């Protein structure tokens with residue numbers, strides 16, 4: 001799948017002790033437009049997945065081209081990820097929105113989960129979104145790159 005370039009998201013959630021969790025994620029897919037539903041596939045060992053399952057809610061933060069370091073930070077095991085990135089709780093569900101590093105943010109309620117091998121497919125209904133026009137960060141061929149084309153939005 002490294003030969004299939006995608007955008008880059010950070011999936012975030014809050015655990016039962018109100019601690020924020022977040023992980024870089026490229027397995028993100030739209031499912032339906034009406035109602036707005038998307039899915040993401042998270043590793044069973046992920047702390048972020050635990051928070052998503054505990055709280056029943058998560059955020060999708062689509063990263064800007066100049067936020068590669070944040071993508072690397074949220075792919076690491078650094079315990080202080082949320083001290084090193086600007087964030088605020090989303091409007092309705094209170095999931096962490098990385099407002100400085102993302103150009104689009106969604107807050108989602110978990111509708112269904114499916115266990116598949118070492119990952120869990122998490123299907124979420126989009127409750128609200130927030131977005132600005134900016135150049136997306138991409139990931140493919142085992143590396144990060146900015147979107148190379150014209151901005152169509």
Ligand SMILES: Cc1cc2nc3c(=O)[nH]c(=O)nc-3n(C[C@H](O)[C@H](O)[C@H](O)COP(=O)(O)O)c2cc1C
Nearest residue numbers: 023024025026027041042043046047048075076139
């Ligand atoms: C570009 C990129 C994409 C990634 N996509 C996913 C993904 O789709 N699902 C997943 O479970 N992990 C993915 N990861 C790995 C997680 O970001 C990484 O395991 C993270 O440290 C998990 O954090 P957590 O255990 O605190 O939740 C990706 C990593 C990178 C660098």
